[in-house]
Each structure stands twice: as structure tokens, then as C-alpha cells.
Amino acid sequence: MDIFTKEKRSKIMRAIKSKDTKEERLLAKALWRRGHRYRKHDRTVFGTPDLSFKKYRIAIFVDGEFFHGKDWESIQQRLDTNKEFWLSKIERNRNRDKIVNEYLTSKGWLVLRFWSKDVKRKLYTTVRTIEKEIENVHKKIYFQDTPHQ
Numbered sequence: 001m002d003i004f005t006k007e008k009r010s011k012i013m014r015a016i017k018s019k020d021t022k023e024e025r026l027l028a029k030a031l032w033r034r035g036h037r038y039r040k041h042d043r044t045v046f047g048t049p050d051l052s053f054k055k056y057r058i059a060i061f062v063d064g065e066f067f068h069g070k071d072w073e074s075i076q077q078r079l080d081t082n083k084e085f086w087l088s089k090i091e092r093n094r095n096r097d098k099i100v101n102e103y104l105t106s107k108g109w110l111v112l113r114f115w116s117k118d119v120k121r122k123l124y125t126t127v128r129t130i131e132k133e134i135e136n137v138h139k140k141i142y143f144q145d146t147p148h149q
Contacts, residue, residue: 023116024050024062030127036134047100056137057109060130064116069094110137
């Protein structure tokens with residue numbers, strides 16, 4: 001049973017942002033402060049990642065737990081209000097995420113997805129994970145371009 005009226009729940013759900021969330025901004029600022037330059041919501045990259053490093057072919061998505069189906073079985077059990085709508089919407093989001101991951105990977109991109117709560121709670125760990133991946137890609141680029149002796 002939902003603790004809010006249908007109208008109140010609708011207002012709450014409409015207020016949830018799809019881009020430039022607090023967690024996205026938090027991650028972006030942390031990366032920027034550490035000298036990393038990226039693009040935000042670059043529509044030229046398939047799936048419009050929250051952050052992207054074209055030079056390194058790294059796409060970063062910060063996914064909200066509810067809308068992207070974290071603990072999917074639990075969500076399915078908890079939904080009371082407008083259950084069919086939400087199940088359908090979340091399932092479409094999960095399928096779209098899978099398609100985006102597969103497409104970008106097939107084009108040589110590295111896709112990194114983080115849950116928004118993990119970004120909030122473990123910002124340093126998230127930033128270090130991204131930095132390690134940038135370093136790995138940078139090494140690959142360097143060693144491919146360097147003539148071997």
C-alpha cells in the first residue's frame with residue numbers, strides 16, 4: 001500500500017530528474033577537480049551517456065535504482081500503485097540499457113554503469129574505478145601507437 005495519495009505520488013514521480021541529477025553532478029565535479037575532461041549528455045554517442053570520454057571511448061551512466069531496476073525482484077513485489085505501468089516502464093529501461101551496452105561495446109567503447117546511491121556513498125571509489133579504466137585505455141592506445149623494437 002502506498003503511503004501517498006495517487007496525486008501526491010504522481011507529483012513526486014514527475015519531479016524526479018532524468019539528467020543532471022545530484023549524483024551525476026557530484027561525480028562530474030569530482031572528475032573535473034581531478035583534471036578529467038568529459039562531455040555531458042553527448043547526443044553523438046549512442047545512448048547519450050551521462051558522461052563520456054570520446055578520446056578513450058568510455059561511456060558512463062549513473063542509473064537510478066528504481067527506474068533501472070536494481071533489486072528487480074524486490075521492486076516487483078513492492079509495487080502496489082499502477083503496477084503494470086511501472087513494471088513495463090522499468091523493463092523497457094532495462095532492455096534499453098542492455099541494447100546500449102551491447103551496441104557501444106561492439107563499437108569498441110567501454111561502458112561503465114554506477115548506481116546513483118553508490119556514487120553518493122562511495123564517490124572516491126567510483127572516481128578511482130573510472131580513473132583506472134582511463135589509465136588502462138590510455139596504456140592500450142600508447143602501446144598500439146608505439147613502434148615495438
